[in-house]
Amino acid sequence: MTTVQETAAVRYGIWVACPLAGAAAGWGLGLAATGITTLGWFPFQGVFQLFTDIPQPWGTVVSLGVGAVAGVVFALFWASEMMSVEVSAGGVALRRDDKTFRFGRDEVESAFADGRQLVLLGRDGSELVRETSDLSRAELERAFTGQGYRWRDADPFAAEFRMWVEHAPDLPADVNALFTARRKAISKYETEEAAELAREIRKRGVAVRDEKKRQYYRRER
Structure with missing residues (x-):
């Protein structure tokens, strides 16, 4: 490990x-x-x-x-x-404070760094996790490739992201409500609240990423 x-x-x-x-x-x-x-x-x-x-x-x-x-x-x-990442032949675990995100080897298709965020992609192309840290990109790459995981140089789905607008017609009402709440959290610099709302959005099959204070999304299913 x-x-x-x-x-x-x-x-x-x-x-x-x-x-x-x-x-x-x-x-x-x-x-x-x-x-x-x-x-x-x-x-x-x-x-x-x-x-x-x-x-x-x-x-x-x-x-x-x-x-x-x-x-x-x-x-x-x-x-x-602060976040720590454990990569082993059996899976990946991300730890931050009292939160731990675990994924089995068969769940993870690849990993990449998007700015300061570590992203794990599932076999179906969905984002399993997207977490921010100050960890070295080079060290993360060595950790994943050293355990036989695929490391990507960039997000293969970057072109599919589109900027979120109020009441986006292609998103369900509950997802739009989460985006609205997340916009408020971002404007107030409530980073953990914004991160938790992003996790809730991801559970609903929508990937979310930020550029400055703008939110971008792609539907995964």
């Missing part, structure tokens, strides 16, 4: 780098607070005034602490977005 995942430096380093970066940002913000409170047009004046009202050295301690906590929260979010 071959496992592709972020390097140990990234997986463990974020728990040090993010809090340190957050603490540094908090310290800098604390230093800038006094000057910002003199700018009447600057937003969130109350927040910066609060910093200036805290006596030293506690003001610096609070700035460092708030920044470090923000860094930890960012590290938690980053860790939850």
